[in-house]
Amino acid sequence: MKGRVLCLLENMPFPADRRIRQEAFDLAAAGYDVTVISPLGPGADEREADVNGVRALRYPVRLSQGGARGYLREYADAVVGVSKIVRRLRREAPFNVVIAANPPDFLIQLARPFRRRGAGLIFDYHDPAPELFEAMFERRGLLHRLLIVLERRAERTADLVMTVNEPCADLVRSRGGIAAENVYVIYNGPDPARFYPVEPLPELRSGRKHLVLWVGQMSRKEGLGYLLDAAEELVNVHGREDVSFAIVGDGEIRQTLESEAAARGLAGVISLPGHVGDEALREYMSTASVCVSLDEHSALNDRSLMIKVL
Secondary structure: OOOEEEEEOOOOOOOOOHHHHHHHHHHHHOOOEEEEEEEOEOOEOOOEEEEOOEEEEEEOOOOOOOOHHHHHHHHHHHHHHHHHHHHHHOOOOOOOEEEEEOOOOOHHHHOHHHHOOOOEEEEEEOOOHHHHHHHHHOOOHHHHHHHHHHHHHHHHHOOEEEEOOHHHHHHHHHOOOOOHHHEEEOOOOOOOOOOOOOOOOHHHHOOOOEEEEEEOOEOHHHOHHHHHHHHHHHHHHOOOOOEEEEEEOOEOOHHHHHHHHHHOOOOOOEEEEEOOOHHHHHHHHHHOOEEOOOOOOOOOOOOOOOOOOO
16 A cells, blocks of 8 residues: 545535546556545435445435525535544554645634644645635625635645646646645546447437537536526527427425426426436437536636537
């Protein structure tokens, strides 16, 4: 064994978060003993599990259904859940490295007890939280300024910062004041061993000729209202009976989308199957006539290219 690595994750259960999944699996394949702390969630409903040689420890959390209060409650649950598991792990052999992912930016603070036992701390900067807040709530204000403070503190707590692309690295160096030699870019990308063409599955088109597909985490910042507008224009205004739509994934606005689709008379045209595994996702992507991205111009989206777009 080369060493022990701990990963801290809040925004998605392990192994659903693709970046942490690839990091953990690659480290395990290279001979490291890897543990990941993450929330419970769909397909990850065991408190403790072995996932391809990676030890997954999970905690319960009340996921936000939208609004700043909902996220504060979710993050409070995360502090409690992660802290309990951290106390348990401190009784085990020391970790050599702790990787704390964002959002949120406070997870690395929960890893500080491991530093006292010799662990190096890495801040894995997935998304700029202030820009994420602005995209979701369309405002700045006090919470936006607080997020900048938390981001800077996380970056300066870490021994190293790794992030997803050069625009985010520039933000770490400029806004966070982190020296260039302590910032590393580790790009995300689709894994060709997991995503590849398969035979189309015609039943996914709901009896129609074409399928329009969107995949992702459903939140207010995703612009999914545009897709409902497009479906209504094609089907109800132009009378197209040969097009179906699939919005694949889960998130805080899924029920709202279902209700709005029904209210617009699109219940039989738009399907929302929820979270699906890799096999089903390959089938959707191989069956679709077109896949759509609905990202608006924003300080967040201008810095980030989604893996699904790649």
